[in-house]
Amino acid sequence: MTPNQTFVLLYLFAFVMRVPRIVERLKAPMLRGPEWFFGAAVPADFLEGPGRAILRNYRWRLGIPWAIEIPLLAAILLLGGNKIAILTVLLVITLFTRFNYYWARQWAENRARGLAGAISEAPASAVTLSLAERSLSAYTERWVEASIILFTAGSLAWLARLYAMPVDHRILRVVSGLTAVSVYLQVGLLLLKRAIVRSRSAAPADDPKQYLAWRDGLRRIATTVCDYSRVFVALMPLLLELQMSTTPMNRAAAQTASFVVLIVVTLFAAVWEWRRRLHYLKVASRTKPAKFIVMPQIPDVGRFVCFRPSFPALLLNGPGGYALNLASGTARVAGLYAAGFAALWIALVRA
Numbered sequence: 001m002t003p004n005q006t007f008v009l010l011y012l013f014a015f016v017m018r019v020p021r022i023v024e025r026l027k028a029p030m031l032r033g034p035e036w037f038f039g040a041a042v043p044a045d046f047l048e049g050p051g052r053a054i055l056r057n058y059r060w061r062l063g064i065p066w067a068i069e070i071p072l073l074a075a076i077l078l079l080g081g082n083k084i085a086i087l088t089v090l091l092v093i094t095l096f097t098r099f100n101y102y103w104a105r106q107w108a109e110n111r112a113r114g115l116a117g118a119i120s121e122a123p124a125s126a127v128t129l130s131l132a133e134r135s136l137s138a139y140t141e142r143w144v145e146a147s148i149i150l151f152t153a154g155s156l157a158w159l160a161r162l163y164a165m166p167v168d169h170r171i172l173r174v175v176s177g178l179t180a181v182s183v184y185l186q187v188g189l190l191l192l193k194r195a196i197v198r199s200r201s202a203a204p205a206d207d208p209k210q211y212l213a214w215r216d217g218l219r220r221i222a223t224t225v226c227d228y229s230r231v232f233v234a235l236m237p238l239l240l241e242l243q244m245s246t247t248p249m250n251r252a253a254a255q256t257a258s259f260v261v262l263i264v265v266t267l268f269a270a271v272w273e274w275r276r277r278l279h280y281l282k283v284a285s286r287t288k289p290a291k292f293i294v295m296p297q298i299p300d301v302g303r304f305v306c307f308r309p310s311f312p313a314l315l316l317n318g319p320g321g322y323a324l325n326l327a328s329g330t331a332r333v334a335g336l337y338a339a340g341f342a343a344l345w346i347a348l349v350r351a
Contacts, residue, residue, distance in 0.1 A: 312328055
């Protein structure tokens with residue numbers, strides 16, 4: 001099996017694994033029943049009238065990343081299948097898919113809320129905050145951490161073995177560079193998980209328990225995705241080292257073994273993540289959305305990004321909607337991490 005054939009099979013497998021998430025997003029506007037369109041209260045017959053066009057528009061917007069991703073990957077494969085280009089496209093499209101979903105959702109929800117006939121929503125008259133301290137250990141699975149430690153230790157041990165052998169220095173550079181990137185990404189994903197666990201949110205005082213249960217379910221979904229990504233980031237260098245350190249005669253067998261391991265790990269992680277997501281969807285369907293009072297003193301919020309050092313929160317809610325506060329502590333840490341990643345990439349390219 002050639003590397004390109006392996007990649008195509010992996011991509012098709014990943015596409016199948018993404019189908020449940022796609023279906024979930026297609027059905028997301030009606031999750032809470034006919035009287036809600038996402039978080040906007042609407043008449044029960046809303047989807048039989050103006051809501052039909054909004055739903056159709058929302059759904060085709062979800063397909064924008066696919067219209068970009070598939071032609072780009074096909075072109076890269078036809079031009080030789082540069083692995084760095086493929087990984088770059090997949091990373092950028094993955095991030096773009098997430099932002100595109102939020103953009104499509106916010107557009108559809110605002111349209112539904114603004115149409116004539118939509119029911120007015122009064123913000124919560126009182127809110128409550130959970131004072132319970134959350135720790136990483138409460139959102140950590142031992143088998144996940146054990147797998148990550150095992151894969152990382154195996155990768156480092158195999159790298160040390162390669163340095164002790166008469167191996168082409170170009171292979172050593174590729175393997176050591178991928179291992180360094182893997183470790184750095186592990187640190188970034190762990191920082192992201194820590195930020196998710198420690199994030200706080202208000203809840204309406206009339207039913208705080210249900211609302212906080214919904215928020216915690218969403219938090220657990222996010223930390224599960226972080227762990228899912230950490231396992232794969234730790235596994236990839238080990239699989240590459242296995243293929244590069246074998247003889248040409250055994251390389252095909254090593255590629256097949258790597259492919260099988262990757263499929264098994266993906267299936268296991270997908271089932272684990274989907275079980276978490278089903279629990280979250282069940283809780284979310286019973287939770288009434290809450291509208292909180294916006295902060296009118298920050299009118300620039302709603303333009304996607306803002307810079308407000310006096311407000312520590314990462315997301316600010318103003319008259320124009322939510323915006324990413326680039327002056328928050330979380331945003332500054334993310335900026336430093338991105339700068340460190342850029343420095344690491346430049347060092348590896350020049351090595």
